[in-house]
Amino acid sequence: MxxxxxxxxxTTAGSVDDGKSTLIGxxxxxxxxxLQDQLTAVKRVSKKSNGENIDLALFTDGLKDERAQGxxxxxxxxxxxxxxxxFIIADAPGHIxxxxxxxxxxxxxxxxxxxxxxxxxxxxxxxxxxxxxxxxQIPHLIVCINKMDLxxxxxxxxxxxxxxxxxxxxxxxxxxxRFIPICxxxxxxxxxxxxxxxxxxxxxxxxxxESLHIGSDINKVDARLPIQTIFDHxxxxxxxxxxxxxxxxxxxxxxxxxxxxxxxxxxxSIKTINVSEAKLNEAYTPMSVSVxxxxxxxxxxxxxxxxxxxxxxxxxxxxxxxxxLNTKKASLQSNYIIRHTTNEHLGIIEEIxxxxxxxxxxxxxxxxxxxxxxxxxxxxxxxxPIMVDPFRINRSTGxxxxxxxxxxxxxxxxxxx
Amino acid sequence: MRExxxxxxxxxxxFSGGKDSIVTTHLAKKAFHPCPVPFSLLHVDTGxxxxxxxxxxxxxxxxxxxxxxxxxxxxxxxKGLVAEEQGxxxxxxxxxxxxxxxxxxxxxxxxxxxxxRRDEDKSRAKERFFSHRNDVGQxxxxxQRPELWHLFNGKHSTGEHFRVFPLSNWTELDxxxxxxxxxxxxPSLYLSHKREVIWRDNAWIPFSEHLILEENEEVLTKNIRFxxxxxxxITGGIESEADTVDKVCQEVSTMRFSERGNRSDDKRSETSxxxxxxxxxx
Numbered sequence: 001m002x003x004x005x006x007x008x009x010x011t012t013a014g015s016v017d018d019g020k021s022t023l024i025g026x027x028x029x030x031x032x033x034x035l036q037d038q039l040t041a042v043k044r045v046s047k048k049s050n051g052e053n054i055d056l057a058l059f060t061d062g063l064k065d066e067r068a069q070g071x072x073x074x075x076x077x078x079x080x081x082x083x084x085x086x087f088i089i090a091d092a093p094g095h096i097x098x099x100x101x102x103x104x105x106x107x108x109x110x111x112x113x114x115x116x117x118x119x120x121x122x123x124x125x126x127x128x129x130x131x132x133x134x135x136x137q138i139p140h141l142i143v144c145i146n147k148m149d150l151x152x153x154x155x156x157x158x159x160x161x162x163x164x165x166x167x168x169x170x171x172x173x174x175x176x177x178r179f180i181p182i183c184x185x186x187x188x189x190x191x192x193x194x195x196x197x198x199x200x201x202x203x204x205x206x207x208x209x210e211s212l213h214i215g216s217d218i219n220k221v222d223a224r225l226p227i228q229t230i231f232d233h234x235x236x237x238x239x240x241x242x243x244x245x246x247x248x249x250x251x252x253x254x255x256x257x258x259x260x261x262x263x264x265x266x267x268x269s270i271k272t273i274n275v276s277e278a279k280l281n282e283a284y285t286p287m288s289v290s291v292x293x294x295x296x297x298x299x300x301x302x303x304x305x306x307x308x309x310x311x312x313x314x315x316x317x318x319x320x321x322x323x324x325l326n327t328k329k330a331s332l333q334s335n336y337i338i339r340h341t342t343n344e345h346l347g348i349i350e351e352i353x354x355x356x357x358x359x360x361x362x363x364x365x366x367x368x369x370x371x372x373x374x375x376x377x378x379x380x381x382x383x384x385p386i387m388v389d390p391f392r393i394n395r396s397t398g399x400x401x402x403x404x405x406x407x408x409x410x411x412x413x414x415x416x417x
Numbered sequence: 418m419r420e421x422x423x424x425x426x427x428x429x430x431x432f433s434g435g436k437d438s439i440v441t442t443h444l445a446k447k448a449f450h451p452c453p454v455p456f457s458l459l460h461v462d463t464g465x466x467x468x469x470x471x472x473x474x475x476x477x478x479x480x481x482x483x484x485x486x487x488x489x490x491x492x493x494x495x496k497g498l499v500a501e502e503q504g505x506x507x508x509x510x511x512x513x514x515x516x517x518x519x520x521x522x523x524x525x526x527x528x529x530x531x532x533x534r535r536d537e538d539k540s541r542a543k544e545r546f547f548s549h550r551n552d553v554g555q556x557x558x559x560x561q562r563p564e565l566w567h568l569f570n571g572k573h574s575t576g577e578h579f580r581v582f583p584l585s586n587w588t589e590l591d592x593x594x595x596x597x598x599x600x601x602x603x604p605s606l607y608l609s610h611k612r613e614v615i616w617r618d619n620a621w622i623p624f625s626e627h628l629i630l631e632e633n634e635e636v637l638t639k640n641i642r643f644x645x646x647x648x649x650x651i652t653g654g655i656e657s658e659a660d661t662v663d664k665v666c667q668e669v670s671t672m673r674f675s676e677r678g679n680r681s682d683d684k685r686s687e688t689s690x691x692x693x694x695x696x697x698x699x
Binding site: 077078100101103104107108154228229231245246247249274275276277288292301325338340341342361395401408409410413 | 419420422423446447448449450451452453535536562563564565566567568570572585586588645
């Protein structure tokens with residue numbers, strides 16, 4: 001329902017105690033996005049647990065266990081609006097066992113705000129989270145060096161951490177990286193420019209978020225419509241009205257376009273594009289539409305309508321970068337359910353090509369086990385073909401999830417290479 | 418919506434008569450046009466409803482030709498599934514949980530689509546779009562399935578079910594702007610009207626036969642509108658002159674108090690919503 005030009009989704013990442021929840025609390029508080037009664041409730045609890053100041057983290061650390069342990073254990077979503085943009089924040093946890101939630105939070109994000117503790121510098125989680133940002137092809141990374149007050153707002157400490165980070169991330173594929181020195185607790189460089197950090201001349205965090213260019217982040221080139229379901233008009237004979245419904249995962253479709261249905265390869269052209277009662281001349285991602293065609297074709301859920309002059313590849317064998325999210329190790333013998341667009345097929349992991357050492361980004365070929373939080377390149381074999389594009393050019397037709405056949409849990413996320 | 422239809426055998430829409438469930442039903446109508454909405458509506462009836470809500474529900478069901486399932490709290494009490502609250506200011510809010518889970522079991526419902534939004538409460542902020550419930554209907558926030566891109570995993574074993582929340586990323590203002598744009602009909606309770614109320618817990622609680630007056634409480638007539646609709650015993654109204662949808666949109670965009678701030682069920686403790694959600698509330 002929201003206009004995508006104005007909406008920015010970002011996720012926060014970083015290690016435990018880097019101050020993510022405090023940062024979000026500060027953003028909401030300083031941009032006056034908090035409501036009176038929420039404020040009162042937090043003030044009341046802050047007094048109960050630790051004295052005078054408002055504990056900004058309490059605005060986001062919602063679940064009981066989190067308050068007790070002082071860490072965020074699940075993704076919490078927050079919404080706020082400024083005069084320039086509307087924001088969805090996914091507050092992702094820093095604790096290592098919850099890395100899978102960072103992946104959940106980041107998979108739909110335009111930007112990642114990554115926190116580094118100025119008193120500690122780059123740590124394993126920093127590397128892991130930047131690596132995930134790069135893997136998931138999040139277009140923008142904003143690195144906030146937090147707790148600058150504890151290092152006397154020192155420019156040299158800031159520069160030292162920036163060069164540490166740059167040394168590491170030169171191996172990553174992130175187009176847009178920025179660095180901001182902040183103090184979330186006191187509000188330095190969050191909404192307002194800090195008077196204590198005069199050596200930093202760039203914009204504070206909120207302004208940076210408001211002005212990120214996100215218009216070119218979506219794929220407008222490759223027209224893909226994975227079919228979710230088929231509509232038979234209840235009042236007409238089937239031959240007279242058949243509409244194919246789905247969410248356009250990338251590109252633009254226009255009335256009259258020559259299309260091919262995959263995997264069958266049958267061709268036709270688009271007669272109408274419908275959104276509820278309205279008929280449109282063109283529709284684009286991420287709209288949910290139904291289309292009718294000039295010919296009667298045998299189409300079912302899982303098929304994909306594409307423009308005839310731009311087709312994805314049809315394959316049963318995939319090379320995939322896998323993020324393993326489950327506590328149970330990956331098995332090379334068992335079948336997994338592989339979900340891709342609106343398709344679901346059985347498949348097996350045929351081979352582990354290599355695994356990443358997150359610290360060094362070196363490829364490990366010796367170790368052939370995939371455990372929680374591991375990132376590995378694997379070969380998959382499916383029992384039926386699917387229509388795919390590489391993840392780097394198409395986030396939606398290039399992504400899969402693996403589901404355990406016994407527990408039904410989502411065990412891994414995969415990016416098609 | 419279409420994903421739910423494709424992935425589940427027997428999905429329903431949880432219909433409270435509130436604006437979020439009305440918008441959810443409207444989305445379903447749009448998603449399947451020109452076919453009829455393929456879901457039944459499920460209403461958990463506490464017996465403590467606003468009359469207007471029930472009238473509105475029946476009208477909508479007729480208009481869209483839907484099947485309506487009513488889970489009655491009164492019947493659940495009579496069957497001994499749940500017990501009426503004792504003590505001061507009893508409500509039937511928590512009794513909805515047992516009733517709902519009973520209906521879900523009896524009708525073999527494997528997916529309940531609800532209008533809950535993440536901006537409503539701290540614990541709702543952590544919901545997935547497709548949210549898994551175990552065979553006794555409970556939610557385990559620490560063990561939620563990761564949800565990636567737009568690939569929703571609705572796989573479940575027999576007896577388990579899912580709650581699906583298509584409005585997860587909408588805010589109160591989004592809902593109102595959408596109601597305005599699509600010209601969706603909402604119960605008149607959401608618009609300003611004259612009503613007999615009492616002042617309790619910083620909100621105007623509507624006076625009804627289910628309410629026990631306490632000392633120093635006095636019934637007044639005010640221009641009231643409701644921001645949320647729950648049981649008549651716990652839903653607080655606000656004083657407002659906004660008697661059209663346009664005026665409501667205007668009012669909501671400048672509001673300084675959160676929507677559920679007038680719901681006394683949420684004020685019972687700091688984590689009351691989370692506690693009820695773990696047990697199976699929506």
